[in-house]
Amino acid sequence: xxxxxxxxxxxxxxxxxxxxxxxxxxxxxxxxxxxxxxxxxxxxxxxxxxxxxxxxxxxxxxxxxxxxxxxxxxxxxxxxxxxxxxxxxxxxxxxxxxxxxxxxxxxxxxxxxxxxxxxxxxxxxxxxxxxxxxxxxxxxxxxxxxxxxxxxxxxxxxxxxxxxxxxxxxxxxxxxxxxxxxxxxxxxxxxxxxxxxxxxxxxxxxxxxxxxxxxxxxxxxxxxxxxxxxxxxxxxxxxxxxxxxxxxxxxxxxxxxxxxxxxxxxxxxxxxxxxxxxxxxxxxxxxxxxxxxxxxxxxxxxxxxxxxxxxxxxxxxxxxxxxxxxxxxxxxxxxxxxxxxxxxxxxxxxxxxxxxxxxxxxxxxxx
Amino acid sequence: xxxxxxxxxxxxxxxxxxxxxxxxxxxxxxxxxxxxxxxxxxxxxxxxxxxxxxxxxxxxxxxxxxxxxxxxxxxxxxxxxxxxxxxxxxxxxxxxxxxxxxxxxxxxxxxxxxxxxxxxxxxxxxxxxxxxxxxxxxxxxxxxxxxxxxxxxxxxxxxxxxxxxxxxxxxxxxxxxxxxxxxxxxxxxxxxxxxxxxxxxxxxxxxxxxxxxxxxxxxxxxxxxxxxxxxxxxxxxxxxxxxxxxxxxxxxxxxxxxxxxxxxxxxxxxxxxxxxxxxxxxxxxxxxxxxxxxxxxxxxxxxxxxxxxxxxxxxxxxxxxxxxxxxxxxxxxxxxxxxxxxxxxxxxxxxxxxxxxxxxxxxxxxxxxxxxxxxxxxxxxxxxxxxxxxxxxxxxxxxxxxxxxxxxxxxxxxxxxxxxxxxxxxxxxxxxxxxxxxxxxxxxxxxxxxxxxxxxxxxxxxxxxxxxxxxxxxxxxxxxxxxxxxxxxxxxxxxxxxxx
Numbered sequence: 001x002x003x004x005x006x007x008x009x010x011x012x013x014x015x016x017x018x019x020x021x022x023x024x025x026x027x028x029x030x031x032x033x034x035x036x037x038x039x040x041x042x043x044x045x046x047x048x049x050x051x052x053x054x055x056x057x058x059x060x061x062x063x064x065x066x067x068x069x070x071x072x073x074x075x076x077x078x079x080x081x082x083x084x085x086x087x088x089x090x091x092x093x094x095x096x097x098x099x100x101x102x103x104x105x106x107x108x109x110x111x112x113x114x115x116x117x118x119x120x121x122x123x124x125x126x127x128x129x130x131x132x133x134x135x136x137x138x139x140x141x142x143x144x145x146x147x148x149x150x151x152x153x154x155x156x157x158x159x160x161x162x163x164x165x166x167x168x169x170x171x172x173x174x175x176x177x178x179x180x181x182x183x184x185x186x187x188x189x190x191x192x193x194x195x196x197x198x199x200x201x202x203x204x205x206x207x208x209x210x211x212x213x214x215x216x217x218x219x220x221x222x223x224x225x226x227x228x229x230x231x232x233x234x235x236x237x238x239x240x241x242x243x244x245x246x247x248x249x250x251x252x253x254x255x256x257x258x259x260x261x262x263x264x265x266x267x268x269x270x271x272x273x274x275x276x277x278x279x280x281x282x283x284x285x286x287x288x289x290x291x292x293x294x295x296x297x298x299x300x301x302x303x304x305x306x307x308x309x310x311x312x313x314x315x316x317x318x319x320x321x322x323x324x325x326x327x328x329x330x331x332x333x334x335x336x337x338x339x340x341x342x343x344x345x346x347x348x349x350x351x352x353x354x355x356x357x358x359x360x361x362x363x364x365x366x367x
Numbered sequence: 368x369x370x371x372x373x374x375x376x377x378x379x380x381x382x383x384x385x386x387x388x389x390x391x392x393x394x395x396x397x398x399x400x401x402x403x404x405x406x407x408x409x410x411x412x413x414x415x416x417x418x419x420x421x422x423x424x425x426x427x428x429x430x431x432x433x434x435x436x437x438x439x440x441x442x443x444x445x446x447x448x449x450x451x452x453x454x455x456x457x458x459x460x461x462x463x464x465x466x467x468x469x470x471x472x473x474x475x476x477x478x479x480x481x482x483x484x485x486x487x488x489x490x491x492x493x494x495x496x497x498x499x500x501x502x503x504x505x506x507x508x509x510x511x512x513x514x515x516x517x518x519x520x521x522x523x524x525x526x527x528x529x530x531x532x533x534x535x536x537x538x539x540x541x542x543x544x545x546x547x548x549x550x551x552x553x554x555x556x557x558x559x560x561x562x563x564x565x566x567x568x569x570x571x572x573x574x575x576x577x578x579x580x581x582x583x584x585x586x587x588x589x590x591x592x593x594x595x596x597x598x599x600x601x602x603x604x605x606x607x608x609x610x611x612x613x614x615x616x617x618x619x620x621x622x623x624x625x626x627x628x629x630x631x632x633x634x635x636x637x638x639x640x641x642x643x644x645x646x647x648x649x650x651x652x653x654x655x656x657x658x659x660x661x662x663x664x665x666x667x668x669x670x671x672x673x674x675x676x677x678x679x680x681x682x683x684x685x686x687x688x689x690x691x692x693x694x695x696x697x698x699x700x701x702x703x704x705x706x707x708x709x710x711x712x713x714x715x716x717x718x719x720x721x722x723x724x725x726x727x728x729x730x731x732x733x734x735x736x737x738x739x740x741x742x743x744x745x746x747x748x749x750x751x752x753x754x755x756x757x758x759x760x761x762x763x764x765x766x767x768x769x770x771x772x773x774x775x776x777x778x779x780x781x782x783x784x785x786x787x788x789x790x791x792x793x794x795x796x797x798x799x800x801x802x803x804x805x806x807x808x809x810x811x812x813x814x815x816x817x818x819x820x821x822x823x824x825x826x827x828x829x830x831x832x833x834x835x836x837x838x839x840x841x842x843x844x845x846x847x848x849x850x851x852x853x854x855x856x857x858x859x860x861x862x863x864x865x866x867x
Contacts, residue, residue: 224742224743225741225742226739228743229732229743230739233725233732235727236725236726237724237725237726240723240724240725243714243723244705244714244723244736245736245739246704246705247703
């Protein structure tokens, strides 16, 4: 039998395909962070500071002090929880950039219910809060899911716009039905018995343990279960999934509900572990920063955990630098945005390089 | 610029009949190792409609692409008048008075008809106002008896209107040679007739040269002056007056020489596996058929006659507007894909890259598509299946790394692996090298011999004549009567060209 396919079974030169892909996967975000820090250094220099001093302050604060570690993990908790869900969605090609709104609704729903049964013990209230947070976030995200599967509305737009509905909803709730009658500020009652207990050694609430459970579970699901298979397949070629596995509506809805649940859980954890009440500052931008975390973590649960810790260390360090030398936090936010741009650019470059390599290989083979 | 004066000056209309407008000499075009056109000679003359007839893949579109500057020949030459003509881009062809109306609409649906006209003009002529463009469009339309509203959004126009607009857009440059690639493919018979009438008028009034690509014999007979037949990239019969050959002869030339039908196996039919009753969906207007155990039902037809709609409806990707599909006593409509597969209905789609393969996933994972369990386990038989189908590729490499033929073999390996009852095979050997195609044909034959049922859609009639127990021809969304062996190639060719 003569075939025209003379492509060698294994590439003859250099590394195998899988190895090369793995290296690109890890290298791009690391290089991107480096590049972003470098550009950041230039910006710091423009602001009239010494970049070396500033970076030294940032890293020593975040990495070498106990309070820095505590603060870093505290912020990494909601980021990682949300970004695991978003990352799985991105992996499936389902864009959810409205975790901020899903977090808010999860927090509001849990305080609304828990506020009225406040006498129950924590052992009951905390699981209840987690469930309520998940339900609230999932409901909010499923609005976008319904619009997408029923009317073909782009989820990038619907999820984002739902944030701008969730925010006034929160503002209304803490001024009217949920308002703490004993407070003059627009905020809810305190969460009371549902407050998360602290872990002794770091003064860290137990929410971080949840991250340590969610990450390996998500990682296992992604690699070893049908659902994970469908996530990867849907991201690779959704039409093949519709022809062979599930109907068209299933995966988009599932990914939005999953992302919304985790965002809602993060909302409850911030409420019960850090803020103690719901107020206008409840969301604090975690839902948006988590998008960066997911991208930087290559939409992989373990990668997301690393990225969440790295990014929140940067934030914590930046706060220290602001305290010590008046560095504007906006600068750190620019650096974060640069990280995303560099990752995206790095991916584009990598895919172009591998396409060129494939072309070269096929040219060498064709007559 | 060529030596011939432009048409609106009226100089070409003296119909010095048969003056050659475009000369094609020894043109060949190869893609890698595939020969799309082999040594084509052709004279295109003023004042007549030349039909180019052929099946899918005969090389008709390649020829048009070369004539219009979209593609360049591997060897051979073109002459426009006495001058060498070698357009590198459609714009150059238009400057030489050659315009192409492509098979697929190149209109922008969100813009108005007049804006689309402007878009097609050379940069320097685009400064015309919209009002002027609207007037131009009306004038052009009035000449041909079209009534197109210049302000209408193209997206709101019917398919027939879009086709007319596409034609007007090509005529806007006042070409002497007009190339029409399957202009009637998406039109109803009535629409096609009126378009043909317009084309006749274009030729009669202004003495233009028109090349009409088609696979419909009726149009050749009613619309063309001369006809040339292409098959497998070669000129089967050089351009000659339409009257010289009857429809039968043309059909024979189009589909090739008579080959004896191969008696495949004992054609003893078993129970009914699938029965399709009055199915209609999208471009599929009406389909009725049954497939028995041990039977291969061939569905012949030129692409674009509703095959994709039938295929999609049968696997639940397209909701039937009417009718039902019953597989083994169970209605297939609304069944989830995984249930369909579990019920023993395998599917080899015509568009394997879209529907059958997840490119970035590994080959062994692609073997699991549609057959996943709740927990993924390593598949010990994967390597064996790949080897049995001689898929050249590594299990842990992405399916993207496979060549087209190997990807198709991977799909077949998966679909036939867990003993299905029925296989829906759509253009299964398209793009495969002869060895792989033979292997796949044999596998499906063995499957049917073992009691499976096969619905085999193919635009390649030779293949169906070889493997099918019965053949139904699909034309314009409808399935013709069942044709039993011994097959008469001529009558099948006629049916494929819409002559019943």
